[in-house]
Amino acid sequence: MSWKRSRDELDKRRRWAEAQGGAANVERQHAQGRLTIRERIDGLVDAGSFQEIGKLTGAEAYVGAALKHVTPAPYVMGLAEINGRPVAVGGEDFTVRGGTTARLDKRKGGQGGFVEDLAHQYRIPLVNLIDGAGGSVTSAKSRGHTVFPGVDSFDRSIDLMGEVPVVCAVLGSAAGGPAGRAILSHWSVMVKDTSQIFAAGPAVVERSLGQKLTKEELGGSAVAVDKAGSIDNLAESEEHCFELIQQFLSYMPQNVWELPPTVSSDDPVDRCEDALGSIVPEERRRAYDMRRLIDLIVDTGSRFDVQPRFGKALITCLARLDGRVVGIIANNPMVYGGAMDGPAARKQVRFIEMCENFHIPLVFLVDVPGFMVGLQAEEAGVLRDGMRAVYVASQATVPVITLVIRKCYGMAGMATCHKRGLEYRLAWPSAEWGSLPIEGGVAVAYRREIAAAPDPKRRERELEEELREYSSPMRAAAAFGVEDMLDPRETRPYLCRLVKLAQSRLGTDLGPKPKIGVRP
Amino acid sequence: MAKEEIQSEVTGTVWKIESKVGDKVSDGDTLMILESMKMEIPVISTEDGTITEILVKEEDPVAEGQAVVVIELD
Numbered sequence: 001m002s003w004k005r006s007r008d009e010l011d012k013r014r015r016w017a018e019a020q021g022g023a024a025n026v027e028r029q030h031a032q033g034r035l036t037i038r039e040r041i042d043g044l045v046d047a048g049s050f051q052e053i054g055k056l057t058g059a060e061a062y063v064g065a066a067l068k069h070v071t072p073a074p075y076v077m078g079l080a081e082i083n084g085r086p087v088a089v090g091g092e093d094f095t096v097r098g099g100t101t102a103r104l105d106k107r108k109g110g111q112g113g114f115v116e117d118l119a120h121q122y123r124i125p126l127v128n129l130i131d132g133a134g135g136s137v138t139s140a141k142s143r144g145h146t147v148f149p150g151v152d153s154f155d156r157s158i159d160l161m162g163e164v165p166v167v168c169a170v171l172g173s174a175a176g177g178p179a180g181r182a183i184l185s186h187w188s189v190m191v192k193d194t195s196q197i198f199a200a201g202p203a204v205v206e207r208s209l210g211q212k213l214t215k216e217e218l219g220g221s222a223v224a225v226d227k228a229g230s231i232d233n234l235a236e237s238e239e240h241c242f243e244l245i246q247q248f249l250s251y252m253p254q255n256v257w258e259l260p261p262t263v264s265s266d267d268p269v270d271r272c273e274d275a276l277g278s279i280v281p282e283e284r285r286r287a288y289d290m291r292r293l294i295d296l297i298v299d300t301g302s303r304f305d306v307q308p309r310f311g312k313a314l315i316t317c318l319a320r321l322d323g324r325v326v327g328i329i330a331n332n333p334m335v336y337g338g339a340m341d342g343p344a345a346r347k348q349v350r351f352i353e354m355c356e357n358f359h360i361p362l363v364f365l366v367d368v369p370g371f372m373v374g375l376q377a378e379e380a381g382v383l384r385d386g387m388r389a390v391y392v393a394s395q396a397t398v399p400v401i402t403l404v405i406r407k408c409y410g411m412a413g414m415a416t417c418h419k420r421g422l423e424y425r426l427a428w429p430s431a432e433w434g435s436l437p438i439e440g441g442v443a444v445a446y447r448r449e450i451a452a453a454p455d456p457k458r459r460e461r462e463l464e465e466e467l468r469e470y471s472s473p474m475r476a477a478a479a480f481g482v483e484d485m486l487d488p489r490e491t492r493p494y495l496c497r498l499v500k501l502a503q504s505r506l507g508t509d510l511g512p513k514p515k516i517g518v519r520p
Numbered sequence: 521m522a523k524e525e526i527q528s529e530v531t532g533t534v535w536k537i538e539s540k541v542g543d544k545v546s547d548g549d550t551l552m553i554l555e556s557m558k559m560e561i562p563v564i565s566t567e568d569g570t571i572t573e574i575l576v577k578e579e580d581p582v583a584e585g586q587a588v589v590v591i592e593l594d
Contacts, residue, residue: 275548286560292548334529337559 016070017055021095029095033194035238037076037091040129044242045080052078054108074099075108077115090115091129094172099132111177112156123255125165134176157184162512165252167245175201186354187248189233191241197224229310247304251318251325253358256512265323267299269496276488280430287333297492311343316351322496327355330365340412341372345385349392361399361502370410387520389415399502404431425482431473438464524567525587532556534580543571551589569593
């Protein structure tokens, strides 16, 4: 065959690429409990589906005119399939110079770059497998000048947020640019113990503030996932991380011009669980397990929790009803009685915006006593966070179904309804609502009367009893103040029907959604 | 046989223990009730099995994620 020498050289260059940063560096990566970028891609995508792009990139070493070696560029990317659907995938190769930037004619990925352009051009999801430390001051020495921030712009990464699903997995220590890149995603995940994320790592922190912290203390999942909520989900291992990415993408459309995929469900639409009839305790102070309630309603095994470890007074999950994707927002009575604090409000905003972006109808399962009260909450800005949730709900255009399970009070309750849309509100017999709960509300409204009574405590209780008479949801239903009451057991067939109904509307509203105004 | 720890979802105090060592329990059963933020928070079994250990007593403080009951799985 002709061109043999060239073809041999191509083979050789490909083998150098596959050797990554050399056996010693690969071994070091494994010793840290981490996979290499090539193993990660293999673990994530359908077997044999990875079509690498830019495999020959790297730093060539010549002796005279003879090529001795090519050290591959520290970024691997290309086209692949996950569950038969195309994705653009890429990640830093930490075994090559710690995944720092390569000097190429154009970027392969990581912050803009070809892989992001690929996702944009073909309108396919982007998966970033992040394992890099960002910029280094040493580049100034080699360039002869310092680089202005933004020379590698985030513009493409930002535009993608309105076009295609973007998933970022933090799989090593991410600081600077790679850390910022992780945040520009619709959903992000990190791995327990082996990944950390921070604006700047321990050395910079110690120099700046004198704080001595380990990587894990500064940016491990206990900080980034549980406290800050800057990364959405936690995986137990890299393999678990890949499973979570596959699951998340299974709910997503390929882009905002398409509907999310519907699967065939073998869970009967008319499955009416008796357990729903008694899941809400009659004792008003008694909490119950909202996740269990959700599981009794949605297609078996279809609940995927987003941000389960942050803002725990709220549950946000993707699920399916008769195979169709829904976004469920449910208050969690186990945590602060479900009151909306800053983190819960931010979680609600982020989730609504994602569902709005990808044409996923929303179901609210409401049990919210209101915004969180108290000095701590006020100092943390609960009013602004909470009103942002109201604002974003008001601007949503996807169909919204509001089902009141128990409490629906105040402005936090308002954030669960869609007045600008159909305002289709349903309630279980356990539902109650108002501008504020009777407990506390009575003390404010009847302060003088209570103070003047011979037994103020008793008078307060009497007034509370009197007002509670009016709080039956049936009375509101009679006034059409709520659109319908459901026997809890009827919930699944009812919601399945509405979500099926929503498909035509969703299908006529496809495309990017412009945002108007200034969020509070 | 495999054992599973049931953990508290919240920080609070133990109010009422509604189960005892040796009880057969199923997924969904209430094992004890905690008090947190003036709400009664049930600790619910996530497994089918037999209680082999109850790690707290009434009025004990508990932390989020703390194991409170050990169940031997069926």
